[in-house]
Amino acid sequence: MIESHAHISGRKFDGVFRYLTCAGPGVFSSDEGDRAKLIGEMKSNKYDRIVLRRRQLPRLPICSRCGGERMLISTKARYVSRMLADIAMHQENGRYVPMKDVAARQRISKKYLEALTASLASAGILGIRRGKGGGYRLLMPPGEITLWRIVCLTDGTPHAVACLEGPVNTCARCGFCVTLPAWEGLEKAVRDYLSSVTLRQLIDRAKPQPDNAEDYPCGV
Secondary structure, three states: HHHHHHHHHHHHHHHHHHHHHHHOOOOOOOHHHHHHHHHHHHHHOOOHHHHHHHOOOOOOOOOOOOEOOOOOHHHHHHHHHHHHHHHHHOHHOOOOOOOHHHHHHHOHHHHHHHHOOOHHHOOOEEEEEEOOOOOEEEEEOHHHHHHHHHHHHHOOOOOOOOHHHHOOOOOOOOOOOOOHHHHHHHHHHHHHHHHOOOOHHHHHHHHOOOOOHOOOOOOO
């Protein structure tokens, strides 16, 4: 039931979920008129208005297929992960890997990738050498670089909902919110999983690349 209404708005989902939890059985229908009525009731529900009045949330990526919002790792974080894995796989004997080669293999703009390297260099993850024979190499073993660290460096620390962004939950409903434990559990599960996956694991699990890998652009 929740999945069928989740596309209404990612930023309203907390209020929608709370409404659905309190609504009780028998309020759902595949009939479009009933669905529109339910959406209208959600928009006028006081809990939903509380969600809408909270501070502005970062805009979620837009799904290219359906036009709806979705909660996914950003394109920037995905591209950084691919870039670092590519560099790790091609820096034999401490060799600096030219970004043009990484860009060609990953089918990502060289200029775009280079713009993402500053924060990685500042964090001590990526070494940069300019000029002839220059390029990029990892300054840390791939086994010590986790996806969680990459995501936090590129996107900031991700949170499931806005009320979990600060060190203290200041939401007036946090003491009795029926959905809060679910969001706290989701956030912990994402953090724990991404913290458990390293570049070394990704490299070791990598499937053989086709000779014409540059002919396969990312589909999203």
